[in-house]
Amino acid sequence: MKHFKASITVSLRKSILDVQGKTVEHALHSTNFPMIKNTRIGKHVELEIDAENAEKAHALLSDACKTIIANPIMEDYHIELHEMEA
């Protein structure tokens, strides 16, 4: 069994207008950062998981994202895994 640390990013689906992202981008544009584009606001979840290998850990977390961590109707998720030393 291996031990992984996961970093999950949840953000609104690309097809959904992210009003919070837009508002932050307006604020950035009015504070000397007009070069910034496509601002999206999301959530960051960190957790640890035991699994046989990275593939299984990813599959389990993908299931967890679809079930609770994200709402697939409105959100996308991205999982990054880092294997920890035993």
Next chain:
Amino acid sequence: MRFGIVVFPGSNCDHDAWYATTHNADSEAIMLWHKDTSIPKGTDCIILPGGFSYGDYLRCGAIARVSPIMAAVTQHAKRGGYVLGICNGFQILTESGLLPGALLRNTSLNFICKDVYLRTENSVSPFTNSLEQGQILRVPIAHGEGNYFADEDTLNMLEQQGRVAFKYCDVNGNTYLESNPNGSARNIAGILNEQGNVLGMMPHPERCCDIQIGNADGLAVFQSLISAAELLI
């Protein structure tokens, strides 16, 4: 007619729902705790009340939908029992998959607390049978995430099947963009499931059931349910 009102940690409209059903609609109501695993026999309608269940952690309704009582609520709905989700209750119903779509942040990013006008789009459901098609109600909203979202196919299906119960409108019943308080797709304020026994709505009918506080437009929802339950007996 017996209502069962679910109390989640963070529910804050549970007592309003109890007052509206018992005092204004002259029915029986019992309170159900979120840790209960069954619904007492003889309960006709489950109300998932407004509030901030579990502090709206993760997403509104995301934690409530996995609380112990929700399995029993889902069974109740599958058996044809009535379920009324108001505000946070609507969010819990979409999170649990009992209703399609999701509730996004209001486009203004503000928490909006005010009276709005609703146009009755379906006057034959168990929740709206005492209303006329097109009848306009004045009902308060109080939410930060009430912006109804679903893909185009789902929205078309809801409209074609008569599953949009209420739309946001102006005082004359026009569903203009300006009469849409939160950015909801097609001005949708409340929807029904396919069988018509589950209604989710963002506005609060339980907060306007007593003429002593100046508005009893919401009472029609509870009176409709009572009529529907009587027909079943």
